[in-house]
Amino acid sequence: xxxxxxxxxxxxxxxxxxxxxxxxxxxxxxxxxxxxxxxxxxxxxxxxxxxxxxxxxxxxxxxxxxxxxxxxxxxxxxxxxxxxxxxxxxxxxxxxxxxxxxxxxxxxxxxxxxxxxxxxxxxxxxxxxxxxxxxxxxxxxxxxxxxxxxxxxxxxxxxxxxxxxxxxxxxxxxxxxxxxxxxxxxxxxxxxxxxxxxxxxxxxxxxxxxxxxxxxxxxxxxxxxxxxxxxxxxxxxxxxxxxxxxxxxxxxxxxxxxxxxxxxxxxxxxxxxxxxxxxxxxxxxxxxxxxxxxxxxxxxxxxxxxxxxxxxxxxxxxxxxxxxxxxxxxxxxxxxxxxxxxxxxxxxxxxxxxxxxxxxxxxxxxxxxxxxxxxxxxxxxxxxxxxxxxxxxxxxxxxxxxxxxxxxxxxxxxxxxxxxxxxxxxxxxxxxxxxxxxxxxxxxxxxxxxxxxxxxxxxxxxxxxxxxxx
Amino acid sequence: xxxxxxxxxxxxxxxxxxxxxxxxxxxxxxxxxxxxxxxxxxxxxxxxxxxxxxxxxxxxxxxxxxxxxxxxxxxxxxxxxxxxxxxxxxxxxxxx
Numbered sequence: 001x002x003x004x005x006x007x008x009x010x011x012x013x014x015x016x017x018x019x020x021x022x023x024x025x026x027x028x029x030x031x032x033x034x035x036x037x038x039x040x041x042x043x044x045x046x047x048x049x050x051x052x053x054x055x056x057x058x059x060x061x062x063x064x065x066x067x068x069x070x071x072x073x074x075x076x077x078x079x080x081x082x083x084x085x086x087x088x089x090x091x092x093x094x095x096x097x098x099x100x101x102x103x104x105x106x107x108x109x110x111x112x113x114x115x116x117x118x119x120x121x122x123x124x125x126x127x128x129x130x131x132x133x134x135x136x137x138x139x140x141x142x143x144x145x146x147x148x149x150x151x152x153x154x155x156x157x158x159x160x161x162x163x164x165x166x167x168x169x170x171x172x173x174x175x176x177x178x179x180x181x182x183x184x185x186x187x188x189x190x191x192x193x194x195x196x197x198x199x200x201x202x203x204x205x206x207x208x209x210x211x212x213x214x215x216x217x218x219x220x221x222x223x224x225x226x227x228x229x230x231x232x233x234x235x236x237x238x239x240x241x242x243x244x245x246x247x248x249x250x251x252x253x254x255x256x257x258x259x260x261x262x263x264x265x266x267x268x269x270x271x272x273x274x275x276x277x278x279x280x281x282x283x284x285x286x287x288x289x290x291x292x293x294x295x296x297x298x299x300x301x302x303x304x305x306x307x308x309x310x311x312x313x314x315x316x317x318x319x320x321x322x323x324x325x326x327x328x329x330x331x332x333x334x335x336x337x338x339x340x341x342x343x344x345x346x347x348x349x350x351x352x353x354x355x356x357x358x359x360x361x362x363x364x365x366x367x368x369x370x371x372x373x374x375x376x377x378x379x380x381x382x383x384x385x386x387x388x389x390x391x392x393x394x395x396x397x398x399x400x401x402x403x404x405x406x407x408x409x410x411x412x413x414x415x416x417x418x419x420x421x422x423x424x425x426x427x428x429x430x431x432x433x434x435x436x437x438x439x440x441x442x443x444x445x446x447x448x449x450x451x452x453x454x455x456x457x458x459x460x461x462x463x464x465x466x467x468x469x470x
Numbered sequence: 471x472x473x474x475x476x477x478x479x480x481x482x483x484x485x486x487x488x489x490x491x492x493x494x495x496x497x498x499x500x501x502x503x504x505x506x507x508x509x510x511x512x513x514x515x516x517x518x519x520x521x522x523x524x525x526x527x528x529x530x531x532x533x534x535x536x537x538x539x540x541x542x543x544x545x546x547x548x549x550x551x552x553x554x555x556x557x558x559x560x561x562x563x564x565x566x
Binding site: 223224225245249252377378405407434438 | 503504517523525
């Protein structure tokens with residue numbers, strides 16, 4: 001298959017006015033976003049100008065730094081684009097991080113302005129929120145680097161890694177999307193189920209759609225009914241963009257309504273299980289595509305027609321190679337700020353920590369699983385080591401092992417019953433909900449190998465004696 | 471000709487009896503359907519993905535959309551909370 005999508009011209013260029021030229025341009029009445037109600041380009045430009053005015057009045061300037069602690073919302077999109085128009089570096093903080101995690105992130109990043117929202121967010125399967133955003137200046141410092149966006153990743157050494165991308169890299173990723181066969185075309189719609197704060201929803205959803213003239217729709221809720229209603233609400237060919245869970249959820253509907261406008265579903269992250277993929281395509285009669293990417297790079301490889309499953313074709317401009325069973329991506333500079341770990345990026349190659357292979361004959365790559373302790377929880381990457389270190393550092397915890405088997409599961413030695421009782425509460429302060437163990441076993445002791453190493457085999461761990469009730 | 475089996479509703483349409491609200495074992499069984507797990511692999515705490523899954527399974531089983539506001543959904547973050555909240559929601563007449 002060739003990569004001859006609708007963009008056949010010269011690659012997109014990152015100019016000082018890239019936000020206006022590549023993202024905001026278009027007819028005033030052109031509906032570009034749908035966050036509960038349609039947002040046309042005039043309204044979006046107005047919302048961006050409004051936030052830009054606020055951020056400038058707080059002193060944010062070119063080369064400055066701002067952190068967005070906003071849930072998926074029009075306010076989030078407007079602040080992000082406003083900060084980029086100013087030429088500031090934007091740190092994206094997941095709104096689900098606890099206050100403890102957010103404080104640590106702000107200590108590390110030292111942004112000059114923080115934008116957050118007022119009041120308590122409503123719960124309940126929301127794909128987006130209507131929030132009142134408030135920007136506050138703080139004693140921060142200008143951006144240390146020329147990157148446009150920084151994101152924190154769950155880190156194997158406990159604290160988060162700081163992943164950074166330049167305008168040029170973001171623009172190059174948008175350009176890649178335009179050159180991949182099977183992406184949504186101008187005039188079409190995307191119903192986005194993945195978070196617009198993380199790379200798939202941010203670049204593959206928000207930025208690509210704004211650039212390409214594709215209407216980006218967020219469903220009212222992340223329920224089957226609301227998602228299908230969002231698809232049915234428009235006549236233009238529609239692509240569902242989500243993670244494997246969303247496919248499994250939608251595929252569980254035995255009698256979905258006829259949706260002639262549904263063109264394709266594409267998922268990022270791990271591969272959808274074969275039987276779920278078959279069920280989905282049988283029930284909806286559309287193609288199930290697959291993408292592979294990383295926060296550090298964005299989209300790396302795709303199989304949008306489901307014809308190479310489980311393999312993928314590297315995206316235009318991406319070079320992948322296999323070394324000792326690991327997939328490496330050619331990247332001219334390290335995507336990490338303040339990290340000198342040579343096992344992650346060396347000599348122009350990013351180590352994905354994904355096991356995989358590259359077929360020299362076809363160029364197709366196949367991802368075979370993680371080589372480290374990172375797991376995916378609903379498409380969000382969580383490093384089990386971070387969870388384990390956090391748990392082990394809590395008062396009264398003498399030892400801890402965290403494993404994953406369809407959910408994060410922790411085993412801890414906590415002799416003091418009072419400390420044990422307080423453990424879940426302590427974790428809730430320090431870890432965002434998606435990082436917390438789904439079940440916490442308090443045990444007498446942790447099983448060890450003959451040489452004294454902690455055993456991480458879940459079957460063995462489950463045989464550990466529970467701590468007797470006192 | 472046989473008489474209608476079920477008592478007619480106010481519009482004279484035989485009403486299908488709705489299944490009882492799911493008990494704990496049934497909620498666990500529905501959750502286990504996600505990822506094709508065994509009931510033993512289902513944890514007490516329900517995350518947002520499982521909640522979306524559970525709501526859909528209940529809607530399928532009862533043949534009706536559930537009117538779940540934020541407060542109800544916030545209570546459904548554990549198996550126990552979900553059983554209680556579903557009992558209350560399903561006791562209400564269907565909105566259609």
